[in-house]
Amino acid sequence: MKRNIHDALVASWRWGTWCRMWSVSLQTILLFSTVVVAAQAQDIPPGKDPKAVPLGRKVADPEPIGPYEYFRFNLAWLATVALLWPLNIPLAALAYKIRQGHAPIRMEPQEFWLRCTFATLFLELVTIGAVALDYFLAEEADLPAGVVHIVVFVGYGAVAWWLFFIMFALEDPFQGLSMFFIYLYLPMMVLFLVNKMFGWWNPLLNLALVWLKTTS
Numbered sequence: 001m002k003r004n005i006h007d008a009l010v011a012s013w014r015w016g017t018w019c020r021m022w023s024v025s026l027q028t029i030l031l032f033s034t035v036v037v038a039a040q041a042q043d044i045p046p047g048k049d050p051k052a053v054p055l056g057r058k059v060a061d062p063e064p065i066g067p068y069e070y071f072r073f074n075l076a077w078l079a080t081v082a083l084l085w086p087l088n089i090p091l092a093a094l095a096y097k098i099r100q101g102h103a104p105i106r107m108e109p110q111e112f113w114l115r116c117t118f119a120t121l122f123l124e125l126v127t128i129g130a131v132a133l134d135y136f137l138a139e140e141a142d143l144p145a146g147v148v149h150i151v152v153f154v155g156y157g158a159v160a161w162w163l164f165f166i167m168f169a170l171e172d173p174f175q176g177l178s179m180f181f182i183y184l185y186l187p188m189m190v191l192f193l194v195n196k197m198f199g200w201w202n203p204l205l206n207l208a209l210v211w212l213k214t215t216s
Contacts (some may be wrong), residue, residue, distance in 0.1 A: 068146025068215035071153045075134065076208035078156070080183050080201065081191070082127040085120050088187075092116040095167060095183035099175060119167035123160055130156040131211050138213035145213040159186075 060153070081088065093116045101190065105112055134152040138145040157180065165176030195201035 020118070040122050063077055065214060066142055066146075071146075071149040072209070072212050072215060073132070073213055075149060075156070076205050077188050077192075078184050079127050079189050079208045080204045082120075082123050085124045088120050088183075089113070089116050091187055092183055093180075095179050098182050098186075099178050115167050115169075116119070119164060122163055122167070126156065126159050126163065126174055131157075135211045135213070146215040149212065149215070164188070 012068075044183070046125050081091075094112070096112075107115070130152050134148055137143045137152075138148045140215075160180045161173070161177045162175075164170070164179040165173050168176075168179065170176055
């Protein structure tokens with residue numbers, strides 16, 4: 001009886017610690033992504049042609065970013081990272097290893113890299129579909145662009161979460177969520193800092209923003 005109570009208390013404590021860690025992690029990621037899109041809005045005019053903005057040049061009198069533009073710029077950033085296939089295959093391997101921590105990878109090397117390859121490839125196809133759906137609903141169907149960006153962003157995250165959970169045969173669905181954040185937002189953080197210094201990523205961001213209707 002005492003053994004069962006002790007095990008239940010330990011499990012409860014571990015679950016509470018895990019939830020607190022995830023809460024802090026999600027808040028940090030959301031805060032950073034807010035800073036990223038707000039700062040990026042100062043550098044790129046929404047929907048501007050990629051050739052119209054020279055590398056690293058800021059636009060005079062930029063329009064302030066609104067709540068809907070937050071999701072639009074987030075989609076643009078995520079798309080530029082997800083569409084780097086096959087260059088982002090090692091990023092999936094890194095995300096899996098970070099999520100595993102000190103635990104060994106319980107797969108043969110060939111199987112592991114095969115899963116990384118197809119997970120990133122399938123996510124690229126999902127990303128193309130998400131951007132195309134966003135464009136169709138906002139431009140062709142003329143639905144409110146802000147609402148479309150939110151729905152597509154949430155749906156895209158849910159599909160990517162499920163995709164990583166299935167492709168890497170994870171034990172817990174939340175492990176797929178952690179891989180999604182690590183795989184996309186970790187390189188996004190690095191690219192944002194590099195882009196702020198040199199502006200190398202602006203053309204790719206503009207290519208994505210052209211397909212995402214501005215809300216301002």
